[in-house]
Amino acid sequence: MSDLTTVEQILERKSHAVIRDAEIAPTHDIREALFELEAKGEIIVQRVPENHVEVTTKYGRTKKIPIDHTWHHKSCGQCGHIPGYTSSIFWLHRQFNLDYLDPTDQTSCTGWNYYASATSNAAAQAAVMSRNFAAAYETGYFPMIHCGTSYGHYKEIREQLVHHKELRDEVRRILDKMGKPLVIPEELVHYSEWVHIMRKKFAEKQTVDMSMIRATVHPACHYYKIVAEDAIYDPEIYGGQRTATVTATLEALGINVADYSTWFDCCGFGFRHVLVQRDFTRSFAVLRKIETMKNEANPDLTVTHDTGCVTTLDKSQFAAKAHDRKVGIPVLSDAQVAALAMGAHPFRVVQFHWHSTDWRPFLDKLGINWQKYWDEFQGDLDAIRAGTKSGITWEDADKPVVYA
Amino acid sequence: MPTTLENWNPGKAENRHPDVTFVEKERLFLEVKNDLRYSDFLYGCYECGICVATCPSARFYDFSPRVIAQSMAREDIERVYDIISEDIWNCAQCFSCLRCPRGNNPGGLVTLLREVAVKNGLQETKDVLQGYSRVIYKVMLKGNQVSPDMLQPDFFPDWGPWVGEFSANMPVWRKAIPVDTLRGVTDAAWKTNRKTLLELYTIWFETGNMDIIKEIDEGLYDLLADVMQEELEEG
Numbered sequence A: 001m002s003d004l005t006t007v008e009q010i011l012e013r014k015s016h017a018v019i020r021d022a023e024i025a026p027t028h029d030i031r032e033a034l035f036e037l038e039a040k041g042e043i044i045v046q047r048v049p050e051n052h053v054e055v056t057t058k059y060g061r062t063k064k065i066p067i068d069h070t071w072h073h074k075s076c077g078q079c080g081h082i083p084g085y086t087s088s089i090f091w092l093h094r095q096f097n098l099d100y101l102d103p104t105d106q107t108s109c110t111g112w113n114y115y116a117s118a119t120s121n122a123a124a125q126a127a128v129m130s131r132n133f134a135a136a137y138e139t140g141y142f143p144m145i146h147c148g149t150s151y152g153h154y155k156e157i158r159e160q161l162v163h164h165k166e167l168r169d170e171v172r173r174i175l176d177k178m179g180k181p182l183v184i185p186e187e188l189v190h191y192s193e194w195v196h197i198m199r200k201k202f203a204e205k206q207t208v209d210m211s212m213i214r215a216t217v218h219p220a221c222h223y224y225k226i227v228a229e230d231a232i233y234d235p236e237i238y239g240g241q242r243t244a245t246v247t248a249t250l251e252a253l254g255i256n257v258a259d260y261s262t263w264f265d266c267c268g269f270g271f272r273h274v275l276v277q278r279d280f281t282r283s284f285a286v287l288r289k290i291e292t293m294k295n296e297a298n299p300d301l302t303v304t305h306d307t308g309c310v311t312t313l314d315k316s317q318f319a320a321k322a323h324d325r326k327v328g329i330p331v332l333s334d335a336q337v338a339a340l341a342m343g344a345h346p347f348r349v350v351q352f353h354w355h356s357t358d359w360r361p362f363l364d365k366l367g368i369n370w371q372k373y374w375d376e377f378q379g380d381l382d383a384i385r386a387g388t389k390s391g392i393t394w395e396d397a398d399k400p401v402v403y404a
Numbered sequence B: 001m002p003t004t005l006e007n008w009n010p011g012k013a014e015n016r017h018p019d020v021t022f023v024e025k026e027r028l029f030l031e032v033k034n035d036l037r038y039s040d041f042l043y044g045c046y047e048c049g050i051c052v053a054t055c056p057s058a059r060f061y062d063f064s065p066r067v068i069a070q071s072m073a074r075e076d077i078e079r080v081y082d083i084i085s086e087d088i089w090n091c092a093q094c095f096s097c098l099r100c101p102r103g104n105n106p107g108g109l110v111t112l113l114r115e116v117a118v119k120n121g122l123q124e125t126k127d128v129l130q131g132y133s134r135v136i137y138k139v140m141l142k143g144n145q146v147s148p149d150m151l152q153p154d155f156f157p158d159w160g161p162w163v164g165e166f167s168a169n170m171p172v173w174r175k176a177i178p179v180d181t182l183r184g185v186t187d188a189a190w191k192t193n194r195k196t197l198l199e200l201y202t203i204w205f206e207t208g209n210m211d212i213i214k215e216i217d218e219g220l221y222d223l224l225a226d227v228m229q230e231e232l233e234e235g
Helices: A007-014 A030-039 A076-081 A083-095 A111-117 A122-139 A148-163 A165-178 A191-204 A247-252 A278-296 A307-315 A317-321 A334-341 A360-366 A370-386 B022-033 B050-054 B056-060 B065-074 B077-090 B106-119 B123-142 B161-175 B194-206 B209-216 B218-234
Strands: A044-046 A052-056 A062-066 A070-073 A142-145 A183-185 A214-218 A301-304 A331-333
Touching: A030 A044, A030 A148, A044 A122, A052 A191, A062 A191, A070 A083, A070 A122, A076 A083, A076 A307, A083 A191, A083 A334, A111 A148, A111 B106, A111 B123, A122 A142, A122 A148, A122 A165, A122 A183, A122 B194, A142 A148, A142 A191, A148 A165, A148 A307, A165 B194, A191 A247, A191 A334, A214 A247, A247 A334, A278 A301, A278 A307, A278 A317, A278 B056, A301 A307, A301 A334, A307 A317, A307 A331, A331 A334, A360 A370, A370 B161, B022 B077, B022 B106, B050 B065, B065 B077, B065 B106, B077 B106, B077 B123, B106 B123, B106 B209, B123 B194, B123 B209, B123 B218, B194 B209, B194 B218, B209 B218
Parallel strands: A044 A183, A070 A142, A214 A301, A301 A331
Antiparallel strands: A052 A062
16 A cells, blocks of 8 residues: 555545644744743733734634734835825724824834845844834834735744844844833734734624625735744635635625635735836736736736735736736725725725726726715815815714715 | 866856956855854755745746755855846745745845845946935835835836826825824825934944945935934934
């Protein structure tokens, strides 16, 4: 009898959902190492607030996701170029009266630049992260990271800090100059994980039927490929073979999630490429992602959970039209979709006007008279131009729209 | 030349850059190898090719994460020099190659190679990063990689007419965002307080990051150092 695994055995195994066992996880639990360092007095571990939900990660471990009392580590790409991404995250918090901080003592992780140009080093990157975490710790609020790259980059840096004493010593020396302690949070939490645990609450407040929508999902590389064991997996989503974030949220909102063959491919962002060598970015985004989605699923929308992915997939489609490529899929983040489902204003909150690919057919299909709300938003802009209004505030944006 | 034990060099690359001495190439390789992260990123290579199959850059460029992992593991000094001077800037840094069953991190190796290329001011690297200076300027000074005022139609013509529309309406559109830290801000992604920026500048100087900038672009260094030092002295 051969010990070799047959194709039939592999197919049989893959026909069952993957239930992972934390006892036989192939990697160490980084949190144990953090607590050991804390016991030695080397670092402070900031604990997840009491109000949290436990989820299962790739190898069956549990991860605590805070519900509120969070310090929002914003994303420069989101805030700079897709502000509806950020405003939707905050709007969702506000709909549930959740306590959060939108700090001004935060810098970006500077990871985009690091991955683009390498004009930095390990100590500088670790110090930037640690300064941000120390700032959060000083407030007592727990960090929630908006950007997938910041989240992935910080996970890598956490590994480096745990494994290399000389790096810890160097970072501590620099933080000492600022009067800040070396703090590492008990969990690194991405906002889409918060969206994931809140998805059923969102569905309870959903006012826009989305059951006629077919969407594809692009899982963000830096969310689930870097330090893979920290991403959320669920046997009920893709049989536990892929990360559950985004897909579970869309399904909770009644959206039909369609599959496509290049789901594992990156979006083509490339960090440096998207800014100064976009021929690569455009080609990859269109040929490997958008056209494949069009050909295999023909979705109304594609949804992702990171800054670079929304930017790349959205902005790359315009030039491809000139080459008669099959494009024209609007791109949104999971937070924007959830906010829209709960009645967020399409322009005051979701800020559709910052997106390039035509989003009007998607809103038409939802039965949202976008022109009416665009006209209303134009009224806001006219008032701002005239000086009778300083800007749009939460007072203008908090109240959900009741669509006819 | 007959093959002997002394000159036997299986699978190693020819010298394609005779203008650079072997000693110099070896010095650069050792700089990469001596990085504290090197042993976390390279464990050996099965030559299975999974990293290449997942790599976006391998589809569009003559680029192979497998060759990078193998060349580093074999300490093939000539090939590593080819990679550091020609290949590294094609990597998309998506880290799809972390799917490696051996636990290698070819994307991480590229990061280390890039750092060494930058620190040593390799001409090919200077050329590649020439158009990128304004981004470095922004991130080091403002703590944000991108800002609304970078969205100009002459820089992003392929993003469609939206960029022109945004550019024309930028101050008003930015005021029409409900998030307090974003509203009205155009030269950064969000409002960052001065103390935080001074702390960031301290990090750049203390970690030697400013020396790295000096090596790659002296003019940019002068610009940044002037502003930061003045701010730090006042602060």
